[in-house]
Amino acid sequence: xxxxxxxxPDGYSPIPAGKLVNAVTFVEMCERxxxxxxxxxxxxxxxxxxxxxxxxxxRALFRAVGEDWLWWSRLRLxxxxxAAVLSNxxxxxxxxxxxxxxxxxxxxxxxxxxECEITWFGVVKEAIGKGAGRFMMDFAIDTAWAxxxxxxxxxxxxxxxxxxxxxxxxxxxxxxxxMVEVENDPRLAGLLPRTAAPQIPLLEW
Numbered sequence: 001x002x003x004x005x006x007x008x009p010d011g012y013s014p015i016p017a018g019k020l021v022n023a024v025t026f027v028e029m030c031e032r033x034x035x036x037x038x039x040x041x042x043x044x045x046x047x048x049x050x051x052x053x054x055x056x057x058x059r060a061l062f063r064a065v066g067e068d069w070l071w072w073s074r075l076r077l078x079x080x081x082x083a084a085v086l087s088n089x090x091x092x093x094x095x096x097x098x099x100x101x102x103x104x105x106x107x108x109x110x111x112x113x114x115e116c117e118i119t120w121f122g123v124v125k126e127a128i129g130k131g132a133g134r135f136m137m138d139f140a141i142d143t144a145w146a147x148x149x150x151x152x153x154x155x156x157x158x159x160x161x162x163x164x165x166x167x168x169x170x171x172x173x174x175x176x177x178x179m180v181e182v183e184n185d186p187r188l189a190g191l192l193p194r195t196a197a198p199q200i201p202l203l204e205w
Contacts, residue, residue, distance in 0.1 A: 022181040027173035028153040032145040050093040065122040070159045070197045072186035103127045116144040118154035
């Protein structure tokens with residue numbers, strides 16, 4: 001990930017009202033690990049490719065998985081822009097189901113040569129800590145490395161589940177970069193309800 005912005009100085013930096021400040025950790029895996037580190041402990045879990053998903057259904061799952069962690073960037077896209085991403089041959093979308101219920105979202109982006117980014121990865125809050133995330137991550141790693149890549153990477157941030165970085169480390173990723181992201185708060189823009197992610201301060205005065 002490249003940036004043209006200067007480094008932040010030590011000490012406090014003022015942030016305008018309506019903004020979010022997010023500490024982002026980038027992690028990578030540069031060789032294929034031993035496959036199938038975990039087994040599916042629940043026979044009701046399955047993962048399938050979600051080809052050209054219905055946009056309303058996609059947004060509903062995106063919200064169900066990500067609202068507590070302020071996932072929002074896909075919500076600002078028009079139907080045309082979102083459909084273009086999801087139908088791109090370099091983007092693979094998968095859905096994790098428990099029986100008939102959709103409980104997880106995974107997206108792999110192969111548009112950079114010999115690389116794969118895990119752009120979206122998460123399960124609904126009811127499935128956290130029950131093995132669904134491990135099942136889906138093992139699938140993600142095996143699926144990504146089945147392609148001719150040399151690097152698998154993703155980023156996690158201070159808005160994510162507090163166990164996210166440790167989970168990625170256990171999965172075989174190592175941190176390689178750390179950045180600070182400043183964005184407009186999607187709750188003030190109406191992309192997410194004002195009650196979303198109450199653990200993250202909504203800065204307005």
